[in-house]
Amino acid sequence: MVSAPTNLPAGNCPTLGLVHPTAEEKLAQFKANGVEWRGALSLETYLRREEVLANQNQTKNGGITYWALVDTAAEKRVVLCGCETYRKKALVARNGKVEETISHGIGSVFCPPAMRGNRYAQRMMQEVGKALRTWQTGDKESLFSVLYSDIGKSFYSRLGWEPFNSAHISVPARTAKELPTDGLPTTRPLYEKDLAELCRIDEAIIRKTLESRSSNSKIAVALVPDINTIQWHHAREDFVGNELHGKSPEIKGAIVGTEEGKRIWTIWTRMWYNNDPTASENNTLHILRLVIEEQGELSLESQGAHNPTNGSNSTPKHAAAVAALLLMAQEEARKWNMAELEAWNPSPAMVFAAQMLDPDAEVVNRDKESIASLKWNLPHEHPVADSIDWIGNEKYGWC
Template sequence: MTAASSLAHDDIHLIRAYSPDIIQQTWSNNRVEWGPSLDEETYFARERMLASQEFTRDNKLQVWVLVPKTFDSANPQLDQILSAVETFERPGIVASKDQGLKDVLSISIASVFAPAHYRGRGYASLMMKLLWKEISNMKGVSFSFLYSDVGPTFYGRLGWTPKRSEEIVIPTAHNIQGSGSAAMTVEMVTDFNLSELIAADAKQVRTQLKAQIETASSSKVFVVVTPEPTCVLWFHARARFAAQNIFKLEQHQITEWGAKHGKSFVLWSHDLYKDQLFIIRWHLDPSDGDETARALVESAQTEARKWNLSKVVIWNPDQSLADLLRLEIKYRDSSIPSLGHVNSTFETDNVEWVHNEKYSWC
């Protein structure tokens, strides 16, 4: 097959990629999109490192390729990879008045990519349709999700409904008005207390869901990606690799991953590529007030300044936080969270994605 030729969709299928050569070829293809400034060796090293984390090991990360049915995985023609996609297994919870809380498996979808010379032939759409079938056959899976950088329509017509996509951008120089926050002591989140914090967070998420379904209509469904420490560690492995191997900031060490006060906390990760500290998980306990919120935001600003980052970004915040900070919540047209319901009869409009925050992204 040459790049100029096209295949009938009946002559194409989606297969799981196990061969390191095939997987590395998918990286070689998508580097033009997600690592154009990196040399191939550095890009491959980053992808191998991310694939070796506890979050991704033991088949939790799977690579899929769309190829001709004549494709020989044992002796592959690597230029026959028409498109590729990654899936990540994540714990989740589905909650409704009728069924209560149900622990499920969710599938996060990432790195959807087709080489430029294979675009415009419907291959990516076909791949996602075939992937939906694969996900539907996975035991215990109830929902899947992805983050669209091509707008809401493409994935929306394939089953992944766009959800709330907003953010607050907090300049590191922004003065948070109010009294008392500067004197409030926060505890930093590190290796030593991360697992305990995430365990408590997962417990409070369940408590929140129980309260929500008690007052919700019988048709209302809530879904959440269960917080887990391995996800946070994956984010920080990614940031550390960038700091040490791409930006050559050997003198800096990422040792603090957030801040907490009482039952409230913020978790962050450093996005050196986009000059931002992004908040991956935010929780303000009802027993805490505005001063706690201010102190947590100020701790994030302080961390951003340590790394010469110009802003702190938080996805899908409450309006009360925006009011407190005197900043606008704005629509985000990239990384649009999109949710698909597998093996269910849920009405899309009745499904709420709880804690639709950055920690679910990968």
Template sequence: MDLRHTQVKVYRQASREISATAAENSTQQQDQPSTMGPNTKLPASDSPQLCLHQPTPEECIQIWSKTAAAWKDSLTVPLYILEAQYLTTVPLARNRGMTTWVLADASLPANHRPLLCSSESFRKRALASDAHGNVKECVVHGIASVFCPAEFRGRGYGSRHMRELAAALRRGWQGEGRGASVGCVLYSDIGKRYYARLGWRPHPRNAHFAFPPAQGGVAEETPARARAQVVAERDLGALCSRDEAMVHAAMATPCSATARRRVVVLPDLEHMLWHIRKADFATAYIFGKIPAAKGAAAGSAPGKQVWAIWTHRYYGHPDHVDEAVEGVGEAGGNVLYILRLVVEGDGTANRPREEGRLPPLPMTEKETEEYTERKEALEAVLRAAQSEAAEWRLDSVKLWEPSPLVERMIEESGIEGVEWVEREEESIASALWFEEGGEGEDGGGGGDGDDGEGVVWVNNEHYAWC
């Protein structure tokens, strides 16, 4: 409790001290003479003068000022700029884990050059495994916030930026001592075709379950042995460590149905805290407090437990629904995203779907008892998520790509109003792989379910989104 109060106090003080400065800087950027005069000739997208740079702090303010209209969500523009600065200091981003990139003319000086396109990349711990279960640590880069200002669109700068970025990441950017860079992933909000043309093939399963918030703010009762407990921030480290061990064990299991490589972004503590810090910032602004529950857990003992880690996402201020960006958040509205769902003993999890064979029916009496216990624990955790969504005025709970076993259990549960949604335009997970499945320097690798010669991307879940 003291930690959360301290965080809220810090955010409020930072907002007072920095928001005015950010707004002033933004105004100054707008008041400065433009480097694009009426006679300025933009370089062609294939010009050798174009290359990637890391922007200056002043140029970052310029980027955030321009992207605010699309991505500020529930925040004001000054607070969005403050949040962007803050999110460079949190887990996953800090210690050079995050890099901002701009495409610009190398002949022009910093702070006096048009920023033709910008993006961010995040270094993500990952595992790669072959058909025999030989596992190696590696790096997968997450690409985010790809933005081309309106005045520079239609000239090929976005495509040039992405090709240059893929080449830079392929060379092992920020991967020192962490294993090879095996690929990069992104989450397209403009459908599947644009990035597929550049080599990022969409994952074949971009889908999720959507649950309504609890009616009246209280979920239905579940059996006493499956009552969910709050997962606090102090619990996350131990849960993530247990989860990582299970992922590693699954990746070390030989594949019988495919000879392709498997790659998984690890569901580590840094990923969870990056999402949670973003949510903390928004809830501190909207409500003046931070959620105590970072997830929920149920089950009788280690080895038989179920837990979810979640984050709160406000695409619009809940008091000003008319100001929300239409359609943002996959289906509109504010969302409690389940970042990671773990069902201990789930033999269909952390592996390619064709490997995730469901337990045969009928089951033995002991198998039935264990299955029922896990199903009740899962239902308790999901109902806790519904209650959390209701308490924090969120419009839905979303669970990306559950395992085959979890899918079956949800379909058998008594939870009402559950929908299965296939995403076609927004949050389209797409990957370009660099090793053993790539097609040349700028070519794409494979995705799960392509031609059988690519890479299987395991666990397309929300924790890896950026």
């Protein structure tokens, strides 16, 4: 437990500043936040998980950066608040072209209980926002950063990270009883060895989609779902699976079709939220990414539509294929002690498919947890969510 020093400075104190914590300070911060975030893992195991995740291809060699707010004038340095940022490959379509940019995702914002009530988190985020404009970007400024708020929409919005569409649809894990599959296409599982090539194709599709939007009045942005990003999620899944169940999941997604250019696939990850490793409640298989390879379909089916209903009684194109993919996901959720599967910002095909499997499934617009939020670093006149399309606003971008 971190005890509060006497005479804590106010959050607007001019001597407060950002630093990179020492190994000792970082460990103390992990021990403090682990009390709240470790779930079914022991604290010691949680610390090992964070070390493993910090050494993935996505995070090693500067891919993850740790930040701490301290009083730079204090005789003895004390961490008042901390967070970490993840370097992310991103694309921006504007002014008739597609630009590559370095973005950053902000995670693990944590103020030790003894330090709370002094507006340190607010001050730290103001400083982090400024620092990320040029952090690891070479001779360019970063165009945007993202975070996923678990404290509602207002706090981070006041600091510049404006809330975007944050909806999901979920269906229960598949029961042992067989469900009708007449008319659904054949599905085959995806394994780790399959993913690198599919991620390469997915990135090319996203680039083409952004190119088609580059002359629009609205800017379009996307975090790239490359193999390093996907493998980071699976490293987390594998670690927890091994710790709780003595094995890691082999099936990482599912695919329909064999002809290149006409396939549909989804990649998922399992997250154990319940503090009881034998219980399934709240454990969730998350759809990281849905890809419809057919040219021109990305913007309609796999970016996460703002309006998840299609406004008619017709069946959305590809709904049967998506339902087949969800059936395999349901079975994987059941096998791994998940209560449900969940897809973020579902397209019309995803909504229709989910309701084929569970007629009671409804789109939920989140207002408290996992609020996708984006800070645009250039001057703008209108609310960011009204002037920017976030393509692929799905679970893979979460950190």
